[in-house]
Amino acid sequence: MSVDTDTHGSAGSRETFEDVDWEQVDDAHRSLSLKAIIIASIYTVFAAGVIYDYVIKTPGTDTIGTLGVNLQALDWLYILTLLSILCFVVVPLYENKRMTRYYWRQFRKNKAAVISLIYLGIIFVIGSIGPRFLDRPTVNPSNAYQPPVFMSVEEWMPVECAGEVSGGRCHGTWAHPLGTTHEGKDILVSVIYGMEVSMQVGLIAAMITITIAAIVGVSAAYFGGWIDAVLMRYVDIQITFPTFFLYLMVVYLYGGSLFSMIVIFGLLGWGGIARIVRSEALQRREEEYVLAAKNAGASSYWTMRRHLLPNVSNSVITAVTLLIPGLILFEASLAFLGLGDPTVPSWGEVIASGRDDLQYAWWISTIPGVFLFFTILAFNFIGDALRDALDPRSEGSGE
Amino acid sequence: MAGRMRVGNRSGQPEVVDVSNRAADRRRGSSESDEPLLSVQNLKKHYPITEGILSKEVGRVRAVDGIDFDVYPGETVGIVGESGCGKSTAASSLIRLEEPTEGTVQFDGEDITEYDSEEMKAFRRRVQMIFQDPESSFDPRMSIGDAIAEPLTVQGLTDKGRRNEIVADLLERVGLSASDADRYPHELSGGQKQRVGLARALSMNPDMIIADEPVSALDVSIQSEILSLMNDLQANFGLSILIISHNLAVIRQICDRVAVMYLGEIVELGRTDEVFANPQHPYTRALLASIPTADPNDRGMGVELTGDVPSPSNPPSGCRFHTRCPEVIQPEGYEFDQQTWRRVMDFRQKLDDGALNVEAIREMLLTEVDEYETTEEVTTAETKVRLRDEFDIPKPLSDPQAEAVLESAIENIVTGNEDEARDSLATAFATPCETQSPVLEQTASGQTASCLRIENELPPTDLEQTVRSD
Numbered sequence: 001m002s003v004d005t006d007t008h009g010s011a012g013s014r015e016t017f018e019d020v021d022w023e024q025v026d027d028a029h030r031s032l033s034l035k036a037i038i039i040a041s042i043y044t045v046f047a048a049g050v051i052y053d054y055v056i057k058t059p060g061t062d063t064i065g066t067l068g069v070n071l072q073a074l075d076w077l078y079i080l081t082l083l084s085i086l087c088f089v090v091v092p093l094y095e096n097k098r099m100t101r102y103y104w105r106q107f108r109k110n111k112a113a114v115i116s117l118i119y120l121g122i123i124f125v126i127g128s129i130g131p132r133f134l135d136r137p138t139v140n141p142s143n144a145y146q147p148p149v150f151m152s153v154e155e156w157m158p159v160e161c162a163g164e165v166s167g168g169r170c171h172g173t174w175a176h177p178l179g180t181t182h183e184g185k186d187i188l189v190s191v192i193y194g195m196e197v198s199m200q201v202g203l204i205a206a207m208i209t210i211t212i213a214a215i216v217g218v219s220a221a222y223f224g225g226w227i228d229a230v231l232m233r234y235v236d237i238q239i240t241f242p243t244f245f246l247y248l249m250v251v252y253l254y255g256g257s258l259f260s261m262i263v264i265f266g267l268l269g270w271g272g273i274a275r276i277v278r279s280e281a282l283q284r285r286e287e288e289y290v291l292a293a294k295n296a297g298a299s300s301y302w303t304m305r306r307h308l309l310p311n312v313s314n315s316v317i318t319a320v321t322l323l324i325p326g327l328i329l330f331e332a333s334l335a336f337l338g339l340g341d342p343t344v345p346s347w348g349e350v351i352a353s354g355r356d357d358l359q360y361a362w363w364i365s366t367i368p369g370v371f372l373f374f375t376i377l378a379f380n381f382i383g384d385a386l387r388d389a390l391d392p393r394s395e396g397s398g399e
Numbered sequence: 400m401a402g403r404m405r406v407g408n409r410s411g412q413p414e415v416v417d418v419s420n421r422a423a424d425r426r427r428g429s430s431e432s433d434e435p436l437l438s439v440q441n442l443k444k445h446y447p448i449t450e451g452i453l454s455k456e457v458g459r460v461r462a463v464d465g466i467d468f469d470v471y472p473g474e475t476v477g478i479v480g481e482s483g484c485g486k487s488t489a490a491s492s493l494i495r496l497e498e499p500t501e502g503t504v505q506f507d508g509e510d511i512t513e514y515d516s517e518e519m520k521a522f523r524r525r526v527q528m529i530f531q532d533p534e535s536s537f538d539p540r541m542s543i544g545d546a547i548a549e550p551l552t553v554q555g556l557t558d559k560g561r562r563n564e565i566v567a568d569l570l571e572r573v574g575l576s577a578s579d580a581d582r583y584p585h586e587l588s589g590g591q592k593q594r595v596g597l598a599r600a601l602s603m604n605p606d607m608i609i610a611d612e613p614v615s616a617l618d619v620s621i622q623s624e625i626l627s628l629m630n631d632l633q634a635n636f637g638l639s640i641l642i643i644s645h646n647l648a649v650i651r652q653i654c655d656r657v658a659v660m661y662l663g664e665i666v667e668l669g670r671t672d673e674v675f676a677n678p679q680h681p682y683t684r685a686l687l688a689s690i691p692t693a694d695p696n697d698r699g700m701g702v703e704l705t706g707d708v709p710s711p712s713n714p715p716s717g718c719r720f721h722t723r724c725p726e727v728i729q730p731e732g733y734e735f736d737q738q739t740w741r742r743v744m745d746f747r748q749k750l751d752d753g754a755l756n757v758e759a760i761r762e763m764l765l766t767e768v769d770e771y772e773t774t775e776e777v778t779t780a781e782t783k784v785r786l787r788d789e790f791d792i793p794k795p796l797s798d799p800q801a802e803a804v805l806e807s808a809i810e811n812i813v814t815g816n817e818d819e820a821r822d823s824l825a826t827a828f829a830t831p832c833e834t835q836s837p838v839l840e841q842t843a844s845g846q847t848a849s850c851l852r853i854e855n856e857l858p859p860t861d862l863e864q865t866v867r868s869d
Contacts (some may be wrong), residue, residue, distance in 0.1 A: 013482075015564040017551075017602050022524060026554045034558065098581060288536035289546075294496055296550035297523035306549075310540040332573070 027273035035095075039087045040066045046083060047263040050076055074259040078200050101270040102232070106389035113385030116378030123375060134189050137345060148363050151179070157360060179363045181353050185345075189370055194347035199377060201262055202324040208266030208271060210320055217277025218308045221285055222300060232278065238272040251339055258341040261334065265327060273319045280312040290317025314390055321383020325376035330371055347372045405531065414763050434508065435469035436607060437493075437526075442466050444492040444503035460712045462488040464501070466662035467839075475633065475640040477650040477671070479686070480660035483708055486643045487531070489660070490611050493518065494526050507606075524554060527600035531612035533592035537584035544570075544580025547599045554603070569598040573628060580698065590621035597628065607639040614649060626653055647690055649677055659683045662719040663711055668839065669846020679848035681726040705745050718851060721832035722748050728830050729852060734798040735786070743805065746790045747824050750817065757813055760785050782813050793805060831855070 053071060071079075075253040093100045108114060145158040152169040155161065161170035172179060178187040209232040217236070243264060250260050284290065285308065291301045334340045335348030336355075347368040354364025424574065443465050448458040462485040470476045474610040478486045492499040503510050511522055527550070530536035547569055548562040556562055567577035574704040584592060593613060600608050610629070614622040630653055635639055644650055650657050650671065657674050659667040659682065666863050678684045685704050706723045709715050715722045730741050749755045755843075760782055761774040771777055786809055787794055796802040804827040811820035837849040851857075 014568055015561055016568045017565045017604050018552070020556060020565070022554070028522075109591070245420075287538075288532055289538040289541075290532040291491070291496055292528070292530060292554070293535055293549065295494070295523060295528045296599075297520040298549070298553040298554050300428070300555055306541070307538050311538065313540075381738065 028133040030133070035091070039091075040082055042087065050090055072259070074200065074204075074262070077204050077259070077262070081204045081399070084207055084211075085203070102387045107385050110381070110385035110388065113381045116139045116381040119374060120378050120382070123195045123371075124199055125194055127199050130189075131196050134192060136193065137185035137189045140180075140184035143180055144182050145357075145361050146170075146176045146180040146184075147361075148187075148367070149174055149177040151363070153360070178367050179361070181350065181364050182357055182361070183353070185353075187349075187350065187367055190345045190350045191347070191371055193345040194350060194368060194371070197258065197346040197373070198328045198372075199342055202328045202379070204262050205266040205269070205327045206320050206322065206324050208263070209268075209270040209323060210316060211282045212267070213273035213277055213319075214309060214312070214316060215272040218281050218304050218312065220274075221278045221281030222304050222308060222365075228278075234273070235271040235274050238268060241268060243268045247334075256334075256339055256341045258331075258344050258346075261331065261340070265330070269323075269327075273316065273323070276315050277312050279387035280315045284308050284311045288303060314387060317386050317390060318383060321379055321386065325379040328372070328379075329376060402845070417653075435505075436472045436474075436507060437470040437641070438505040439469070439493055440467050440503045440505070442489065442493055442504065443500045444488050444497060445500045458712050461709075461714055462711055463492060463499075463661050464638055464711075464714070466660070466663075466665045468640050468642055468656075468658050468665065468668060473608070473637050474656065475642060475654045476640045477644060477657040478656035478660055479644055479647060479650050479657055481645060481686075481708065484660045485663040485711065486645075486660050487611050490528070490609050490641065490643050494523075494528065494609060496528070520554070523550075524603045524606050526607045526609060527603050527605040529593070529596045529600050529608060529610040530612045532616050533589045533596060534584075534616070536596055537592060539584055542581055542583055543587065543595050546584070547580070547595060547602055547629065550599065550603045565602060566598075569602055570595075572601070572632075573598045577617070589617050590625065593617060593621075593625050594628065597625075597632065601632065601636070604636075605638065607641065609641045609643070611641065611643045612645070615644065615646060620863055622649070623652075629653065642681065647675075647686060659686065662709065662714050664719060664849070665839065666720065666850070667846060667848040669844075669848075673845045677844040679842045679844060679846060679853060680720075680850050681724045681852075682720050683848070685725060706748060715833070717831070717833040717835050718837050718849075721830065724832065727832050728855075728857065730828050731832055733801045733828075735801065736797060739793060739796065742790050742792050743801075743828060744830070747828060748794060749790075750812070750821055750824065755812065755816075755817070757782065757786070760789070779810075779813050783809050784811070801828075 001382065011205075049071075053076070061062075064070075093103075104234040142159045143162065145153065146162050147153045147170065149172040149213045155165055155168050155170050158170050162175050163173035165171070176186050176188070180186055181190070216231050220231040245262060246268070247264050250264065254260065290303055290307055293307055298306075331340065331346060332348030332351065335344075335346045336352040338352065340346055340349060342349075350368040351365045351372070354361060357364055442463060443461070444463040445459040445461050447456045448460060449455060450457045453784040464485070466489060468476065478489060480486050490495070491497050493504050495504075495514075499512060503512055506522065506526070511519070514522060537543065541549070544563070544566045547566045548556075551562050551565060563580070566580050570577050572581055575591060575594055575598075579587070579591075584595075587595065593616075594602070596613075608629075613629070614625050617625065626649065629640065632638065640653075642654060654671045656669065657671045658665045658672070659680065661682050667674060667678065667683045669679075674683060675687065678687055688703075704723045704725070709719070709722055718724070721727050725741050727738065727741060727744055729735050729737070735743070746755075751804075758774065761777045762775045764781060764785060765771045765774055768781075769775075784794070792805070796805060804823065808824050810815070811823070831851055835851055837851045837854055839847045839849045840853065842848050842853055
């Protein structure tokens with residue numbers, strides 16, 4: 001079949017809608033885009049890694065023997081989370097530069113949020129790199145109660161003052177810039193390890209939650225009928241389920257572990273957000289643009305992915321920015337209560353270890369507490385700014 | 400099947416010019432021999448009313464209840480009717496945006512109600528829709544370039560560069576600039592958005608566009624711009640257009656033929672000029688009479704529809720319009736003035752619906768007349784007078800026999816025997832309109848209409864005369 005020539009006489013050699021030969025389009029091999037191939041291969045490599053670690057390699061040995069790297073289940077989950085953030089947040093932001101610049105201009109208006117973002121970026125980078133190079137804080141009774149640098153305590157407090165002793169007081173040193181705990185663990189190193197723990201808790205649980213909540217909420221709203229009924233009744237049941245006691249039972253049976261905590265709270269904590277997503281998506285489904293997409297021949301997946309999901313993202317982001325600090329705080333509380341993973345030096349654990357010494361050694365609880373406080377505050381500020389920035393109807397839009 | 404996708408396939412000739420010529424021919428009313436592009440037969444869309452956890456069906460909303468019409472290539476057909484008559488449902492179910500309950504829709508000779516999802520997707524390229532509300536028909540998170548390209552993308556045009564070129568070209572053709580592609584819907588005005596809506600519909604190079612109230616959300620000045628743009632595009636691309644509107648001025652401006660809908664049925668169908676010049680159905684006449692005119696001496700025809708639009712879940716028996724028809728046929732044996740007859744029918748209708756509240760009338764009298772202390776003291780005579788006043792029924796009626804029937808009925812109502820009154824009125828004042836359903840048939844003036852007056856060749860009423868003299 002011949003292709004139309006430019007009979008209408010509009011601008012030059014540009015292709016027009018009349019030129020599209022749909023027969024050819026139909027016959028054309030539907031090749032996947034480069035991006036889809038790259039994303040698929042990234043996940044394939046990830047899956048291969050997991051299979052190798054759990055099926056192929058000899059149990060009990062390191063994942064990568066020569067480098068001495070041994071990845072645990074939690075690490076694999078964290079890698080998956082970071083890959084997903086890369087593929088579904090960073091890459092789209094990079095691809096839609098105009099949109100990104102626009103969101104950034106909006107986001108920038110909130111100074112507190114910008115500072116929060118920088119702060120969280122630093123926490124993330126230090127928390128990711130630090131534990132690779134620093135040894136875990138070890139128990140060293142002779143090194144206990146060292147004060148932070150520039151501070152001093154009564155001479156009798158530390159068993160052996162690491163720093164200079166003058167005027168009956170022990171001064172802090174750069175060997176332990178943030179001091180040590182009653183067990184002699186370096187607080188700076190503990191805090192750095194705690195950063196990784198907090199990021200893992202917040203990001204992994206949030207990824208699990210968002211993924212499930214968005215899929216369940218959007219499908220329930222889009223399909224309606226019995227799919228909606230089944231999914232939402234399940235959510236009702238799940239919300240009444242006492243997750244905390246399930247976790248206690250797991251702690252009792254198998255001992256506390258960060259992995260089980262994240263998985264339990266991630267897999268059972270999405271009900272509320274799914275409800276929000278559903279109610280929001282229900283409204284969107286009635287909009288004419290959904291009908292317009294159907295009229296264009298779009299599939300259900302397309303409509304949900306391209307129309308419903310972006311339009312419920314406001315509520316999802318709001319909910320998630322409340323969820324992440326909540327989870328971090330929750331992990332800290334559990335660790336504080338001694339229900340956390342004893343092998344993981346989390347902020348909550350350090351805070352708890354300084355509980356009895358508040359009177360003499362305030363820094364043990366206070367310093368990780370300050371990090372916890374600012375981390376949670378930062379997430380809240382960022383959530384606030386994102387909500388404003390992502391609303392396309394907010395003023396000062398466009399060019 | 401892909402062979403049907405091209406505009407050029409309708410004829411072997413260089414198509415654009417040829418089709419627009421044919422469109423022009425069509426507008427001049429020639430070449431009736433062509434096959435219709437779209438042929439709708441007995442299309443029904445019922446929404447079930449369900450109850451309980453087992454969703455037992457307890458009733459149906461008959462939004463569209465058996466409509467037939469054709470649209471020829473290059474032709475503009477309008478569907479007109481008041482809100483809730485089912486015209487938008489007709490549009491969306493005929494292209495299966497909602498699955499029709501019954502009926503067939505032939506497009507280019509193939510029944511699209513039989514299509515599977517793959518065939519349906521291909522069919523979507525040939526018929527595109529323009530939506531009523533420009534605010535809600537664009538995704539606020541999608542740039543208008545992406546919105547226009549959406550049909551192209553979902554239909555498999557994966558090359559972004561090609562899509563961008565097509566979008567730029569389309570934007571310019573509908574009177575916007577190519578750089579607008581990056582803007583978001585909230586940055587455009589209503590008129591601009593509707594232009595984008597046209598661009599989106601055109602992007603598939605369709606054979607037909609269905610426009611559901613395309614201009615009703617726009618300012619009058621912008622309305623005519625959009626309509627003339629639609630006209631130009633139709634002439635350029637030989638499109639068929641089905642336009643849904645409640646606005647008769649819009650229909651008159653751009654339609655070749657018009658179908659008038661009432662409560663899910665087409666009551667009149669014909670060439671626009673014929674329908675407007677010589678309306679055959681009382682409903683069409685009432686609609687036309689409701690158009691305001693610029694002549695200050697023209698006080699209107701006094702044709703005013705009484706009562707509410709009946710619910711499509713329980714449409715009236717017989718002719719669906721009989722509950723409101725100003726020209727409802729009079730029973731034999733009585734002599735009514737047509738207007739009085741309509742009022743008596745309103746009174747009967749209200750009584751049948753159980754909406755006649757004698758107690759409320761008594762209470763009204765109680766507040767107006769100081770002497771009464773309680774509603775029991777209100778006299779029967781006064782209540783009866785007030786009841787008549789409520790419906791503007793003169794006392795006595797000109798026909799003594801009718802007066803006797805009515806008076807005894809009112810007496811019965813006031814004394815509480817509503818059932819008896821209902822029965823006696825139903826037997827005495829029966830009209831064929833409430834039992835017989837009219838069918839669409841050819842009228843003398845060219846169009847088809849469904850009215851018992853036409854079927855039974857009854858003379859036009861005095862009311863009708865007034866309208867005609869306009």
